[in-house]
Amino acid sequence: MRLLIQSLNYAPDEIGIPKYSTEMAEWFAQKGWAVHVVTAPPYYPHWRVGQGYRAWSYSREMRKDVSLLRCPLYVPSSPNGLKRLLHLASYAATSGPAVLAEALSYRPDAIVAVAPDLMAAPAAALAAKLTGAASFLHVQDFELDLALQMGMIRRKSFARVLAGMERSFLRAFDHASAPSPAMVSQLRTRGVLPERAFIFRNWCDTGIIRPDIDPSVYRRDWAVGENDVVLLYSGSLSEKQGVMTLAEAARCLVSQSHIHFVICGAGPAKQKLAHAVQDLGNVRLLPLQPAELLPELLCAADIHLLPQIPAAADLVLPSKLAGMLASGRPVIATALPGSGIAHEIANAGIIAPPGDVNALCEAIMCLAANQPMRDLLRGNARQRAETHWSKDVILSEFETRVVEAVGAKRVANRAKRAVRIRVR
Known part of the structure; x- marks a missing residue:
């Protein structure tokens, strides 16, 4: 099967979201999936582009059997509210065409978008509709709410517009997930149907991190x-x-x-x-x-x-x-x-x-x-x-869910084609 992942953050960044997007992609590749990732150059958490990478150009690389397409990105050295928005908007603008192009040429069976950046996610949802792929949105944090709570967005009218956009983005996917029960409840309050929302935990390799390690x-x-x-x-x-x-x-x-x-x-x-x-x-x-x-x-x-x-x-x-x-x-x-x-x-x-x-x-x-x-x-x-929090258990459960969604999507796509043929 073929999997396309859209994630702002990826290795060689090592902490937080980059770790999980990377390990997910590599785990699927090890299981025999063909995996493509649309991402950005490494920059987190130092907020500077990593050595050997360029901020303002597209580039391709292979990393542990995963095909990466890195998109241009604005990286502020001292991020504040406005600069963070511009940072996220730059990735949405440059990764959108890339996701569509990858999907149309690669024809994935499933597409997974990781938020943040939620602004970039609509391109993944559109790519799934155009190619008939099953679509998943994984929300690592609710960036809009955090921005509001931290005072990064002060105009209420602008916040309402963004909240409306967030709800429409979330509902554009076949399935939406988050790492905790409380966050899954947040998905549902934002309009995601209960049967489409599920827990997809962040994990750790319990075989590598053990209490008996000599410190x-x-x-x-x-x-x-x-x-x-x-x-x-x-x-x-x-x-x-x-x-x-x-x-x-x-x-x-x-x-x-x-x-x-x-x-x-x-x-x-x-x-x-x-x-x-x-x-x-x-x-x-x-x-x-x-x-x-x-x-x-x-x-x-x-x-x-x-x-x-x-x-x-x-x-x-x-x-x-x-x-x-x-x-x-x-x-x-x-x-x-x-x-x-x-x-x-x-x-x-x-x-x-x-x-x-x-x-x-x-x-x-x-x-x-x-x-x-x-x-x-x-x-x-x-x-x-x-x-x-076991890595293999969590990713195996997610793989099962993705395979089932791909099967259901194929059945639905065949039914749609049959209806179009009868209409003609």
Whole structure:
């Protein structure tokens, strides 16, 4: 079978959405599918085009049996509301013709569009209609809602227009998915029929990320004692992640010499974060670590930190959570009871209200001082990863759904052709 994927982000970018779009494409290729991907040059999370790539030209490459067509992209060095919109619009403008051309020449059986960028998705829906392919939209986050909540879009009239466009884009696909139950509910409230909406989780390779990985390569470098407690955040550093809360918590706990904050990542908020922690001896700020060392990094933690702004609780499920759970370490997340994130870490971590630094510090102190509780949550975290976040299980289930949709689409297409013949 033939699969066409439209995804703004792809390898060699390694964290967040690029990881999952890449691994999905490569997994299908390994299963014998012919896979083409329309994407952009790598730029995330550093917000600069990767070495060896060009921002303003089309290019083709083969990567692990996947055919890639990279489209021109505007990449702002300091993204803000307007620049982010222009960034997304540039990909929509350049990838639209590319998706149509790929579909018409390649004739895929199924097309999968990944959002963000939702503005680019209509081209994928149109390509599916023109070629008779089954169409899927996978929503990694609700970018419009996040932009509104973070004040990136202020004009209500413009927001209403965008909301209407979002609803029409979502309904243009045969099927729509999201990584969590709360996000699937959001799809339904936006007009996606219940039978067309389903959960397609982000995953982790539980065979590679395991609780028994030796983390000494990191803990030795960090010079932390056997009884010290390492709090780890690893991922994109942006306002959406609420990472500045970590700086405030570290300042509050600076007198607790056995508690160490380790923050690994890159992104637009890194400079601001570095300035906020520059005088704190309990914070180690590191660049993104090599992908091959991710298991050791995750297992170097005693506790994982998952900060989020309040508005993001049910609009995005952080992809980094899968690895946190697979490492068999408890998670402290800033989330409200009943939210999607709170549901995902139930019995595998604890939550603190978003924006409440005192509550976050209390949660850290409580868990840092209670080894038996940490041990209990460790086991629950690993079990949750194995039952809910296994890569092969999740992708096998998605493949089954795609194959069934392709079969149903073929039957429907044959019926339409038969009707046209009778009419003639």
